[in-house]
Structure formats: structure tokens, C-alpha cells
Amino acid sequence: MYSLLEQVVTATGNIVLGKERQIRLALACLLARGHLLIEDLPGVGKTTLAHVLATALGLRFNRIQFTADLLPADILGISIYERESGEFQFHPGPVFAQLILADEINRASPKTQSALLEAMEEQQVTIEGATRPLPEPFFVIATQNPINQVGTFPLPESQLDRFLMRIELGYPDRAAERLLLAGRERRELVAELRPLLDAGQLQAAQNAVRRLKTSDALLDYVQALLDHSRRSPHFLAGLSPRAGLALLQGARAWAYINGRDYVVPEDVQEVLPYIVGHRLQAVRDDPGRGPAQITAWFQEVAIP
Amino acid sequence: MNLAEPPPSGRLWLLGALTAVTVPQLVRLPIALSTICVLLLGWRYGVELRGWRLPSRALRLLLTGCGALAVLFVYHTLFGRDAGLALLTVMLCLKLLELRTVRDAMVTAFLGYFLLAGGFLYGQSLWVGIYLLAMAWLLTTTLVALNHPAGNRKCAGIYLRQGGMLLLQALPLMAxxxxxxxxxxGPLWGLPKDAFGGHTGLSNHMTLANITQLADSEAVAFRVQFDGPVPAANELYWRGPVFWVTDGRRWDPLAAGQRGEWYRRPPPYTAYGKPVRYTLTLEPDNEKWLFALDLPASAPPHVRVTEDFQLRLPQRAAQRRRFALSSYLHYRAEAITPRERSLALQLPPRANPRTRALARSWDKLSDAEIVQQALDYFRNNPFYYTRRPPPLGDNAIDDFLFTTRRGFCEHYAAAFTTLMRAAGIPARVVTGYQGGEVNPIGGYMIVRQSMAHAWSEVYLKGRGWVRVDPTAVIPPQRVESTEDLQRFRSTAPIIPLNVELAWLAHLRDGLDALNNAWNQWVLGYNNIRQQRLLQRLGLLRFGWSGAAAVLAAAFAAVLGLVALQILVRGETTKDPLLRLYRRVERRLERLGLVRNPYEGPQTFARRIATLRPDIAPALSTITDLYVALRYGHGGMTELTRFRQAALRFRPSRRTTDSYVS
Structure with a gap:
């Protein structure tokens, strides 16, 4: 399984150039049964990343472009009266796929946003009184444009909590960008990609992640980190218990894709900025430093 | 205390250890009691290995009552050494049947120590000491195993090592x-009656009519350390009890009423040459006699030298003791009182007529010629040396001299002395030991019970008391068997029969040297020697309270050292894993390589690897094992390997040429 996941990382990295860390984080997020929020400028490869991951993992992929006039029914689906049968027939919306790319999620109205977020939380949708389960696995990659915020509805903190991780892609480095410019059309490459995993294998991996060993010593460390967030003067409010669970789950997935069957403190440290970044509010935010700042803040905690 | 169930491996350790501790007791106990113990032990084995059920409370009570009654029935008491230890053994075996919690198991293990110490009441030899040490190790290991809930069979090595470490740590305290x-x-325990039931080669009388059972035992009678060179073999006559009184068959020492004031001190004698000085370590034989080379010149003040040159102890020898003695090998003891002379000529009036007739036929000869005639009589007639002589009749000496002519040293000494007395020459029988084998390893001489001997002393005018050993005139070809020959020629060194047996003799010498050292230095450390040592160390200036103060101060010093170590090292952790990892970290800190508190072990190892590639492999091994043990699935094997790697980790200070190469 470890080698298969490595192949996925390699295959994705061949198309999304120079972003191996983000690819791994996205994969870990998926294995941890969490949803991913990518916050970045348009055109840095968010859509390509989602598409490549979906293809490599053999998932059914749908993309939803959020706009100001998007309605919940546009996402969830609608029942239409069929004249021949004389019955209402449900037409599932784009949310009925295994991997959803929710592009520019902050452009839609809060009502539409919450429709998607509730689907993410519940793994099911309720339309016109009927509850319909979403496919397994179900994974949402949402993107958000942090700069051009005119006429947008930024997600509130409580909603951000639905995402396991928040990452930024950033500009490619010089060498990666050169390869990108000189290479073939990305879309062609995606089309040539063959699935490396099937849904069953992915689910098995997800189950394995859940069973990964977290020793007492490691739980001590996680608790020390949570405790620190609640005491530290850097933050307005500390991390919630749900954030703690998310941190542990993310660390498990990270250990798993690194081929280990137990979690070490380094796993927690690796995923920490991406899991707590969007759940914490700093007293004095320094947007230029991002994950590095969070790592620095949590380095005040000694590993027990 | 811990009320949890003991781990299965711990229970097996306990059972094994207690079996090993109980076995010597079982051998010693009467058959009925050992059978009870074996059955009880077997029940517990059944519980452990076959899943049998433990007895109910009522049955346990019944068994306890029966056990106590059985001991009472066998010994008629529950107190004293034998009954007490028997009761302890039975109750220990019973305790195994109500062993449910760790607390029970610990109590039982401690009872095992107690039973073990009880073994000292029966023997204190070096071998007992080694056995006790081994058993103490086993029991300590059991305590370790009982307190390791996750134990399994693979942990045995670790338990043994830890138990051994604990014992080693206790060594200074023990010393x-x-x-x-x-x-x-005096002996702290054990009545002399049952403590020293051993046989000696000597007895306090000689009887010819019965077949005297000669001591074949290779047991050591005493050991001798000569200050100078060892005297020649034919001079090694170790003088013991002297027999004066005879009824014709039986020889006895002077009765208490016959020993007048004259008997209580040595007579004057003339000595030639320098005295032989030596230290004699007497094995406890529960007798009042002490042995010395003929003729004892000086003895310690509490040892009395009698008129016939016997050494007498004030009390029966219940303990192994050392005596500094000296002897003259060449002497002339001419003093004789009329009372002595009459005692040395005493014979029963009617017994042994033929012997008297023989002696009378030498009437015209001088005393020296008579002695020669008597010895020639033994030499020229078919006298044989045997350890199993035929029985003798009422006139025992007549029978021996004229009919059977087969016997051992006692027969020859008795017959010769009788002949001398019949011929009017004062004579007496001396018993003791003859010869001795030198231990080449220890450089001392061993005298064994099998070297017991009897010879004669005659009083010759102008020469005084002269030792005559009539057994020595029997030519070797008239010795019946090879075993007899060995006894007969005990003065000669034992010649190994073949080369293969030489190492065996060597081994025997080595073991005896070891045993001697144990006796001298461990068991021989008595109150007198202790006092002398403490005096020399200046500890007795304030009496025993001073010694006690030193003892307390030594304890305090040890505790202080431990406290200091804790203080210096900062927090101590009970987790051996963390402690060992801290040790590795401390070694790196000395090189200026400090782990940041937030740095995970693997991150730290990677950082060190870039700084010090030379120690990277070792540190990487340690880190991998540590991480696996602390966060992963590491087990006992990993812990062992981690311990080894961590203890072996000694990073060197960087040398300048490590970069050049």
C-alpha cells in the first residue's frame, strides 16, 4: 500500500510540478477522511491537483464553480415531474460524486455554502424530505481566493472547522515553472493518466489509518499542544477537542503515507500548521508568514 | 500492596524457584512429610500447567491442620531446628495453594528466602554458600518477574540480569x-549433638574382640600449614589419645581417678634441633583432643599438655579452630614416675597366657634386644595386614599372635604393647594419625580420617620413651588388597594409577584449597578475629557502640551518595527507556549537541547526522529503536537491543582530521 501511495504522489507530482508537500498533505487529508481547503490565487494549479488526484485514485470527479447566483439545488440536485411516469424523478446534483472540487467557494451565498458544508459533515443530503447518502469515499476540495474579496462571502470560522486541513499552493519555483512552460499541456497529461487505486483499496487505507497506533507518549504530546493553544497569549481562543481529534487523525494519515504503523511527534508537527491554521485566530495576525509562524508558536511546547 | 493477579511467567518463576529451594529440605525431611510437600507442589504445577482448580477454603484449612499435625506427629514438637524447618517447608508448599494475587506471590517468595537461610543450620560449607547464592539470585529474579505484568518467556534473560544486578548492588552491604x-x-545455631554427627577415625578406646570398623572416610581430620619445610613422611606421627589400661582385649585411656596431679603437666624432656612450627586447623569432631606432631613443644595457653604428651582442649571441638603449635621431632623423654611405671606395666593377670610365655622366653635379653625380637617375630612369621581381620576370642592377643595373624595397626600396636609389658618393659598405645598429603595448590597439608593410626611407645633405660610402629615391619607383599596397601602405606604419596587420573587428583587438591580458604577466611571469622580486626582498624576504641556508629555512618554515606546523584542528575525517571535515552542525550550534550525541547528524536538524529556524520549510524540505530519503543510496537527484543546500543554509545570529541578524511 505504501508503494501504491508513493506512485500516486509521483504521478501527481509529474503533472502538478514542484508541489510534492502539498500533494502529500492532500493525500493525507483524503486518507484521514477529511476535506481540504486550498486557499490561493487562481491559476496556480488547484483544479489540476484535484483532477489528477481524482483520476489517480480512481474516484468519480465533479467540479462545481461557485458563483453568487448558485443555489443549493444546483449542488444537491432536484426532483423534476416526469410527464410519462407521472412521478417526480430525482436528478442528483454534482455533489453525488466521490471527489468534488468546489471552486471559489466564497463566491456563493451563505445559504448555498452551507448546503455543501452540511453534505460534507453528514455524508448525506436531505432533499424534499428524502435522505440520500453520498457515495463512499466522499472528499471535497474547496478553493478560496484570499485577495479579490469584493462581493464574496468569506467562510465563517465555524464553517472552516469542517475542513480538516487548509493549505496554500503558492507559486511554483523557478525550475518547476520552467518545466511547466516547456512541457505539454496539463490537460492532455491528466487525460492520459490511468487510475492507480480503486475505491476499495482507498477505503481499506482509510480504515488502516484509523487503526494506527498512537502511544501514550504521543497523546501526551498532543495534549500538551492543545493545552498550549489554550494558554498561549498568541491566540484569541484555544483549539477545540474536535481540533485535537483532527490533529491526531491528520498525524495518523501522515505517518501512514510515510510507511509507518505508529505515530511519532514529527508527524504531528508536520501536519500541525495545516490543521490548526484555520481554526486558530491569532491576536496579531501576520499573514506573510503562514504555517511557519504557527510552527514557531508551537515550538514552545517540549516533546514529553 | 498489589492485589492484581501475578503474571503467568512470574508465577512459573516463583514455582520453579520455590521447587529449587525446597528440594534440599525434601531430601532431609522424613519420607511422610516430603511426600506431603511433593503432592502439594504437584498440585500447584497442575494448576499452572493443566488448569486444575485451587482447593476451596475449607479444604485448605483442613490441609493446614493436617500438615501441622503431621509435623507434630513426626517430631513430637513444632519448635527447634528440625521441626521448625519442616513446618516451614510444609506451610510454604501449602501457601502455594492459595496464591492468587501479586501480594501472595511476594509473600511466598520472601518465605522462600527464609527457608533458604534455614539451610545454614545444617551446613556452612563453601558448596552450601554457592547454592544459597544461586538460590538467592533465583528468588530475586522471581521478584523481578512478579512485578513485570507484561512478562513472557523471552524476558528470562532480562530478569536474570536484573536480579543479578540487585544482588551485586547488595554485595558491599553484605561485606x-x-x-x-x-x-x-560459639555456634549461633545447631546443638553439637545433631550439628556434628560425623565419624572420626579415632575412638576413645580400642577393642580387638569386635571387628572394629575402620573409618574409610576421606573426610578431613585437620589441615596443617607448616611455617618451614614439611618434615619427612616417616616423621609425621600426629599424636592423639594415649591408651594405658587394658583388660587383655580392650584398651582405654587413664580413667579420671587414675589421673593424679602428676598427669596434669608435661614431664621434663631434652630436645634436639629446632622446633617445627605450624598452624593446625582442626575440623570439629566433638572431642576434647587435639593433635600435634610427636613431641609437642608449645601449645596455646588454653590447651593443656598432659604427662603423656597429649594435647587436651578445655571444651569439645564444636567449631573449626586454628591452633599455633610447635613440635620437636627429635627428643629424649626420660622422666618416669613409679606410678607411671606401674601403670605402663599393668596387664590382666590371667589373660593371654601364650603371649606371656613368649615374652618370658626372652628373659635373658636386654630391653633393646627384646624390642628387636618382638619386631622380628612379626617380620618372620606370616603376619598379614588387612582391614577385615577375622574375629578374635577371649584371649584376643594370643589368638592374633599365634592363630589368625591378620589385623591392622590396632592389632599390631596392642599385641606389641602387651608383649612388651609381659617382658617387663613399660609400654603404652598411642593413637592418632600418620602421614598427610600436601596440597600443591594451597601449600598446606591435609590429614584425613583414613590416615588414623595406632602405634606403641616403650620406655627403654637410658633412652626414655621410644616410639615403635610394629605395623611398619610388615613387608608390603603381606598386605591383602590394594586398598589395604594404600592405607598401609599412607606415608607414601598417592601415586596416580594412570595419567588420566592425575587431573582428578589435581582437581581434588584445587577444591580442597578453595574449601580451606573458605574455612579460614569466611567461617573462621569469629568474634575473636573480628575483635582483633576492629581493634586494628581503631574502631573498638569506643566499644561496640563505635562499631555500630561506623555501620550507621557507612549506610548514611551510601544513601547520601544516591541522593547526591539524584540531585546532580535532576529528575530521575523510573522509565528505563527514557533514562537510557537521557543518557544518550547527556553524552551528546557534552559535545555541545543539544536537542531542542520541541525537536522530535528523529529530527534531532537527522540534524546531528549533518553535523557529525561519524556518529550518525549509531545514533540512527538508537533513535529508531527508541522511537519504535516509545511510540510504536517495540517489545522486549527491541528494549534489549536499545539498552545495549545506548550503553555502548560513546561519541568521541570531533578530531580535526575527521573532516580531512
Whole structure:
């Protein structure tokens, strides 16, 4: 399984150039049964990343472009009266796929946003009184444009909590960008990609992640980190218990894709900025430093 | 206390250890009691290995009552050494049947120690000491195993090592207690009656009519350390009890009423040459006699030298003791009182007529010629040396001299002495030991019970008391068997029969040297020697309270050292894993390589690898094992390997050429 996941990382990295860390984080997020929020400028490869991951993992992929006039029914689906049968027939919306790319999620109205977020939380949708389960696995990659915020509805903190991780892609480095410019059309490459995993294998991996060993010593460390967030003067409010669970789950997935069957403190440290970044509010935010700042803040905690 | 169930491996350790501790007791106990114990032990084995059920409370009570009654029935008491230890053994086996919690198991293990110490009441030899040490190790290991809930069979090595470490740590304490703990004069335990039931080669009388059972035992009678060179073999006559009184068959020492004031001190004698000085270590034989080379010149003040040159102890020898003695090998003891002379000529009036007739036929000869005639009589007639002589009749000496002519040293000495007395020459029988084998390893001489001997002393005018050994005139070809020959020629060194047996003799010498050292230095450390040692160390200036103060101070010093170590090292952690990892970190800190508190072990190892590639492999091994043990699935094997790697980790200070190469 470890080698298969490595192949996925390699295959994705061949198309999304120079972003191996983000690819791994996205994969870990998926294995941890969490949803991913990518916050970045348009055109840095968010859509390509989602598409490549979906293809490599053999998932059914749908993309939803959020706009100001998007309605919940546009996402969830609608029942239409069929004249021949004389019955209402449900037409599932784009949310009925295994991997959803929710592009520019902050452009839609809060009502539409919450429709998607509730689907993410519940793994099911309720339309016109009927509850319909979403496919397994179900994974949402949402993107958000942090700069051009005119006429947008930024997600509130409580909603951000639905995402396991928040990452930024950033500009490619010089060498990666050169390869990108000189290479073939990305879309062609995606089309040539063959699935490396099937849904069953992915689910098995997800189950394995859940069973990964977290020793007492490691739980001590996680608790020390949570405790620190609640005491530290850097933050307005500390991390919630749900954030703690998310941190542990993310660390498990990270250990798993690194081929280990137990979690070490380094796993927690690796995923920490991406899991707590969007759940914490700093007293004095320094947007230029991002994950590095969070790592620095949590380095005040000694590993027990 | 811990009320949890003991781990299965711990229970097996306990059972094994207690079996090993109980076995010597079982051998010693009467058959009925050992059978009870074996059945009880077997029940517990059944519980452990076959899943049998433990007995109910009522049955346990019944068994306890029966056990106590059985001991009472066999010994008629529950107290004293034998009954007490028997009761302890039975109750220990019973305790195994109500062993449910860790607390029970610990109590039982401690009872095992107690039973073990009880073994000292029966023997204190070096071998007993080694056995006790091994058993103490086993029991300590059991305590370790009982307190390791996750134990399994693979942990045995670790338990043994830890138990051994605990014992080693107790060694200084043991040495301190051995030296300083007040010694009680005399044996602390064991009545002489049952403590020293051993046979000696000698007895306090000689009887010819019965077949005297010669001591074949290779047991050591005493050991001798000569200050100078060892005397020649034919001069090694170790003088013991002297027999004066005879009824014709039986020889006895002077009865208490016959020993007048004259008997209580040695007579004057003339000595030639320098005295032989030596130290004699007497094995406890529960007798009042002491042995010395003919003729004892000086003895310690409490040892009395009698008129016939016997050494007498004030008390029966219940303990192994050392005596500094000296002897003259060449002497002239001419003093004889009329009372002595009449005693040395006493014969029963009617017994042994033919012997008297023979002696009368030498009437015209001088005393020296008579002695020669008597010895020639033994030499020229078919006298044989045998350890199993035929029985003799009422006129025992007549029978021996004229009919059977087969016997051992006692027969020859008795017959010769009788002949001398019949011929009017004062004579007496001397018993003791003859010869001795030198231990080449220890450089001392061993005298064994099998070297017991009897010879004659005659009083010749102008020469005084002269030793005559009539057994020595029997030519070797008239010795019946090879075993007899060995006894007969005990003066000669034992010649190994073939080369293969030489190492065996060597081994025997080595073992005896070891045993001797144990006796001299461990068991021989009595109250007198302790006092002398403490005096020399200046500890007795304030009496025993001073010694006690030193003992307390030594304890305080040890505790202080431990406290200091804790203080210096900062927090101590009970987790051996963390402690060992801290040790590795400390070694790196000395090189200026400090782990940041937030740095995970693997991150730290990677950082060190870039700084010090030379120690990277070792540190990487340690880190991988540590991480696996602390966060992963590491087990006992990993812990062992981690321990080894961590203890072996000694990073060197960087040398300048490590970069060049």
C-alpha cells in the first residue's frame, strides 16, 4: 500500500510540478477522511491537483464553480415531474460524486455554502424530505481566493472547522515553472493518466489509518499542544477537542503515507500548521508568514 | 500492596524457584512429610500447567491442620531446628495453594528466602554458600518477574540480569555486615549433638574382640600449614589419645581417678634441633583432643599438655579452630614416675597366657634386644595386614599372635604393647594419625580420617620413651588388597594409577584449597578475629557502640551518595527507556549537541547526522529503536537491543582530521 501511495504522489507530482508537500498533505487529508481547503490565487494549479488526484485514485470527479447566483439545488440536485411516469424523478446534483472540487467557494451565498458544508459533515443530503447518502469515499476540495474579496462571502470560522486541513499552493519555483512552460499541456497529461487505486483499496487505507497506533507518549504530546493553544497569549481562543481529534487523525494519515504503523511527534508537527491554521485566530495576525509562524508558536511546547 | 493477579511467567518463576529451594529440605525431611510437600507442589504445577482448580477454603484449612499435625506427629514438637524447618517447608508448599494475587506471590517468595537461610543450620560449607547464592539470585529474579505484568518467556534473560544486578548492588552491604555485625561467640545455631554427627577415625578406646570398623572416610581430620619445610613422611606421627589400661582385649585411656596431679603437666624432656612450627586447623569432631606432631613443644595457653604428651582442649571441638603449635621431632623423654611405671606395666593377670610365655622366653635379653625380637617375630612369621581381620576370642592377643595373624595397626600396636609389658618393659598405645598429603595448590597439608593410626611407645633405660610402629615391619607383599596397601602405606604419596587420573587428583587438591580458604577466611571469622580486626582498624576504641556508629555512618554515606546523584542528575525517571535515552542525550550534550525541547528524536538524529556524520549510524540505530519503543510496537527484543546500543554509545570529541578524511 505504501508503494501504491508513493506512485500516486509521483504521478501527481509529474503533472502538478514542484508541489510534492502539498500533494502529500492532500493525500493525507483524503486518507484521514477529511476535506481540504486550498486557499490561493487562481491559476496556480488547484483544479489540476484535484483532477489528477481524482483520476489517480480512481474516484468519480465533479467540479462545481461557485458563483453568487448558485443555489443549493444546483449542488444537491432536484426532483423534476416526469410527464410519462407521472412521478417526480430525482436528478442528483454534482455533489453525488466521490471527489468534488468546489471552486471559489466564497463566491456563493451563505445559504448555498452551507448546503455543501452540511453534505460534507453528514455524508448525506436531505432533499424534499428524502435522505440520500453520498457515495463512499466522499472528499471535497474547496478553493478560496484570499485577495479579490469584493462581493464574496468569506467562510465563517465555524464553517472552516469542517475542513480538516487548509493549505496554500503558492507559486511554483523557478525550475518547476520552467518545466511547466516547456512541457505539454496539463490537460492532455491528466487525460492520459490511468487510475492507480480503486475505491476499495482507498477505503481499506482509510480504515488502516484509523487503526494506527498512537502511544501514550504521543497523546501526551498532543495534549500538551492543545493545552498550549489554550494558554498561549498568541491566540484569541484555544483549539477545540474536535481540533485535537483532527490533529491526531491528520498525524495518523501522515505517518501512514510515510510507511509507518505508529505515530511519532514529527508527524504531528508536520501536519500541525495545516490543521490548526484555520481554526486558530491569532491576536496579531501576520499573514506573510503562514504555517511557519504557527510552527514557531508551537515550538514552545517540549516533546514529553 | 498489589492485589492484581501475578503474571503467568512470574508465577512459573516463583514455582520453579520455590521447587529449587525446597528440594534440599525434601531430601532431609522424613519420607511422610516430603511426600506431603511433593503432592502439594504437584498440585500447584497442575494448576499452572493443566488448569486444575485451587482447593476451596475449607479444604485448605483442613490441609493446614493436617500438615501441622503431621509435623507434630513426626517430631513430637513444632519448635527447634528440625521441626521448625519442616513446618516451614510444609506451610510454604501449602501457601502455594492459595496464591492468587501479586501480594501472595511476594509473600511466598520472601518465605522462600527464609527457608533458604534455614539451610545454614545444617551446613556452612563453601558448596552450601554457592547454592544459597544461586538460590538467592533465583528468588530475586522471581521478584523481578512478579512485578513485570507484561512478562513472557523471552524476558528470562532480562530478569536474570536484573536480579543479578540487585544482588551485586547488595554485595558491599553484605561485606560490611559480614565484617561489622557483632559475632556471637560459639555456634549461633545447631546443638553439637545433631550439628556434628560425623565419624572420626579415632575412638576413645580400642577393642580387638569386635571387628572394629575402620573409618574409610576421606573426610578431613585437620589441615596443617607448616611455617618451614614439611618434615619427612616417616616423621609425621600426629599424636592423639594415649591408651594405658587394658583388660587383655580392650584398651582405654587413664580413667579420671587414675589421673593424679602428676598427669596434669608435661614431664621434663631434652630436645634436639629446632622446633617445627605450624598452624593446625582442626575440623570439629566433638572431642576434647587435639593433635600435634610427636613431641609437642608449645601449645596455646588454653590447651593443656598432659604427662603423656597429649594435647587436651578445655571444651569439645564444636567449631573449626586454628591452633599455633610447635613440635620437636627429635627428643629424649626420660622422666618416669613409679606410678607411671606401674601403670605402663599393668596387664590382666590371667589373660593371654601364650603371649606371656613368649615374652618370658626372652628373659635373658636386654630391653633393646627384646624390642628387636618382638619386631622380628612379626617380620618372620606370616603376619598379614588387612582391614577385615577375622574375629578374635577371649584371649584376643594370643589368638592374633599365634592363630589368625591378620589385623591392622590396632592389632599390631596392642599385641606389641602387651608383649612388651609381659617382658617387663613399660609400654603404652598411642593413637592418632600418620602421614598427610600436601596440597600443591594451597601449600598446606591435609590429614584425613583414613590416615588414623595406632602405634606403641616403650620406655627403654637410658633412652626414655621410644616410639615403635610394629605395623611398619610388615613387608608390603603381606598386605591383602590394594586398598589395604594404600592405607598401609599412607606415608607414601598417592601415586596416580594412570595419567588420566592425575587431573582428578589435581582437581581434588584445587577444591580442597578453595574449601580451606573458605574455612579460614569466611567461617573462621569469629568474634575473636573480628575483635582483633576492629581493634586494628581503631574502631573498638569506643566499644561496640563505635562499631555500630561506623555501620550507621557507612549506610548514611551510601544513601547520601544516591541522593547526591539524584540531585546532580535532576529528575530521575523510573522509565528505563527514557533514562537510557537521557543518557544518550547527556553524552551528546557534552559535545555541545543539544536537542531542542520541541525537536522530535528523529529530527534531532537527522540534524546531528549533518553535523557529525561519524556518529550518525549509531545514533540512527538508537533513535529508531527508541522511537519504535516509545511510540510504536517495540517489545522486549527491541528494549534489549536499545539498552545495549545506548550503553555502548560513546561519541568521541570531533578530531580535526575527521573532516580531512
Amino acid at each position: 560490611l555486615l559480614f565484617v561489622l555485625f557483632p559475632r556471637i561467640p
